[in-house]
Amino acid sequence: MPETTIPELPQELWRAGKLELAHGVTHLLQVMRVALAGMGKYLAEVESRGTEDLFGYGSAASWLADVARISRGDAQDMVNRALALNPAPSVGGAGAVFAPATAAAADDGAIGEQHIDLILDILRKIPSDVPMDERDGVEKILADLARNAGPKEIAEVGADLLAHLDPDGNEPKDPEPKPPRREVFVERRKDGFWKLSGLLDPETGARTAAALDAFGAKRPVDEFGQADHRTMPQRRGDAWADLLDLAIACPDQPGTSGYRTLVHVTVGLDALKTGLGTACLDFVGRITAREARLAACDCLMIPVVLGAAGEPLDVGRMKRFVTPAQRRALNVRDGGCAFPGCHRAPKHCHAHHIRHWADGGPTDLRNLVLLCSFHHRLIxxxxxxxxxxxxxxxxxxxxxxxxxxxxxxxxxxxxxAT
Ligand SMILES: [Zn+2]
Ligand SMILES: [Zn+2]
Structure with a gap:
């Protein structure tokens, strides 16, 4: 068990001998490293319980960035370390730790963030067909080495170990690709997420990549100096959601605020009002009533509201749709997502009811506000x-x-500015 109490600082540091100075620095360094490893356990717990349920944020990193007032990139790095060094959540108890020997060294305060990142980086480069015990052996060597060595030595030994495991580098998985054609697979996984995969002919593929890159461009630094730290896959994922919103937008259809809704969400009136209980989403099955409330807010999905006896209710159906004229007025008034510091343009925004229409909130400008999908969810x-x-x-x-x-x-x- 490492000693983690903070030593009392001598009143007069100038009297301290050089041994005392050296001991003070190394001891406090160890205390900081132990504290970081301890904080990682909290972060892993927050992540496993679901940051959205706990704090309303889409990820532990965005929550941490706000709470700690640090950049999104630094927060993401801390969360990534925490997840790699702590048990992954699994059904019926704690799961495996991605890097157990590294975690032990971090708990002892023997290694810091730079050591950890280097080791994790090397582990992620190990090809998936390498047997588990060989991979664990590599991790143990690196973690033991890191207790006494610096980053340069770890990187060199890591490169040697990798070369030994995989002398030829990654082999192409499919040496003779099938003739290109268009196929897209969407499968719903058990955890509710969807897996998207497929194969596109060269032209469609190029257009897809161009569209995702254009819509997934990095956002400019905002007024608080926050840069866009989303990874490329994350930006492309957001771009995909934006493209869908645009593709189903149909401005010619009167009375639907420009959204041609394709999916129904069926929900009881009580559940819709309180946000408690469950609702049913086409193709998907049960979702929480809280999600249903969000989906129904701007009628992104057509809500089918049921009374106590399960009969469909017509809760102000005509009133809750934002008319195209109202939507244009909103676009002019808010100019984009109205959340402080957000750059998103009107075309990426939903019209949020400040007082939900299910609670009797009117669909007029004084009760509507433009929000991008991220900030709509946050609200x-x-x-x-x-x-x-x-x-x-x-x-x-x-x-x-x-x-x-x-x-x-x-x-x-x-x-x-005026
Ligand atoms: Zn809303
Ligand atoms: Zn926004």
Whole structure:
């Protein structure tokens, strides 16, 4: 068990001998490393319980970035380390640890973030056909080495070990690709996520890549100095969702705020009002009533609302659709996602009902606000509140843990400075 108490700092450091100085530095370094490993356990627990359920954020990294006031990239690095060094959640108890020997060294405070990242990087390069015990052996060698060596030595030994495991590098999986054709597979997995795969002919493939790259371009640094730290696959995933929103948009269809809804969500009126219980989504089956409330907010999916006896209700069906004219007025007023600091343009936004139509909120401009899909979700699931200021511009009240005084904020990015 490493000694982790913080030593009392001598009153007069200038009197300290050089041994005391050296001991102070190495000891505090160890304390910091033990503390980081301990924090990783909390992060892994937050991640396994679901950051969305706990705090309303889409990922532990975006939550940590806000709580710690650090960049999204640094937060993502911390979460990645935490997940690699702690048991993966699995049914009926703790699962396997990706890098157990490294985790032990980190718990002892013997290695730091740079050592950990280097080892994880090498482990991820081990081809998947290498037997488990060989891979574990490599990890043990590197973790033991890291307790006494620096990054350069770890990288060199790691490269040697990798070369020994896999002298020819990765073999192409399919040396003779099948003649190109178009196939797309979408499969729903047990955990509710969907797996998308397929094969596209050269022209369609090139157009797909161009469209995903164009829509997945990095966002500019925002007014708080936050850069876009999404990985390329993450940006392409977001681009895919944006493309779908655009593809199903049908401005000619009156009364549907430009969304031709393709999917039904069936939900009881009580569940829709309280957000408690479950609802049923076409093709998918049960979803939480909270998700149904979000999906029904801008009628991205057609809500089929059921009464107590299971009979379909007509809850202000005509009133809840945003008319094209209202939508144009909203686009002009908010100029894009109204959440403070968000750059997203109107075409990527949903019209959120500040007071949900299921609770009797009207579909008029004073009750509507444009939100991108990320911030729409944050408002529904998180602790931010949105309200209409007396001057008719929406403003956002931060949760108490971010701002104890809860001073309302506005998005000033879409407004031309006057
Ligand atoms: Zn909403
Ligand atoms: Zn936004």
């Amino acid at each position: 529904h699931h998180g602790d931010w509140q949105v309200r209409m200021a007396p001057d008719g511009i929406p403003e956002f009240v931060p949760p108490q843990y971010l701002d104890p005084l809860q001073v309302p904020r506005r998005n000033t990015l879409h407004r031309v």
